[in-house]
Amino acid sequence: DAKTTQPPSMDCAEGRAANLPCNHSTISGNEYVYWYRQIHSQGPQYIIHGLKNNETNEMASLIITEDRKSSTLILPHATLRDTAVYYCIVKSNFGNEKLTFGTGTRLTIIP
């Protein structure tokens, strides 16, 4: 699996947009970018994934650069419940490849 690089921690004010960056410069052509988050003491929660086009769902938006070497997860209106560790992972969608977790970004929403 390609490696990803994320900042270890970030703060964001409640109600503002939280923008979490991820670098994946060695991503392969068939690998997707996945985002998960883990709220303290719970299992990782799937947020969103994409290949090369920007994606949006009810939780977040995913912006992938044209060269696919980096991406940004956007939580449009952060709430206190968004405080969690966010993991950016690249993975092929062929077969059932395992997820390789890095250290993630600890996002703290400030009231």
Next chain:
Amino acid sequence: DAGVTQSPTHLIKTRGQQVTLRCSPKSGHDTVSWYQQALGQGPQFIFQYYEEEERQRGNFPDRFSGHQFPNYSSELNVNALLLGDSALYLCASSGTDLMRSGNTIYFGEGSWLTVV
């Protein structure tokens, strides 16, 4: 539609004992993976089961074993428990039918194991 369910949620075992953790995958999923998450670290892949066979394995000793049943549910067994086995054990499921369930991996809430 129930998600991934795991049991028990918490348990305490003594060094040298054996433990069995259980997992039911999300509806429509046929592949189950197990991860270990030590305190302060990201989840680490243990192994994956598909069609009742272990298909992939991470860097874990043979004390860690598993099983998948015909209904796709799975068990994780750990023998000769060590203090270092204390962790959150996560079950994850996914489907091979890309048309029906895609390939996204979903996690359960985990089983907290404390070895004393």
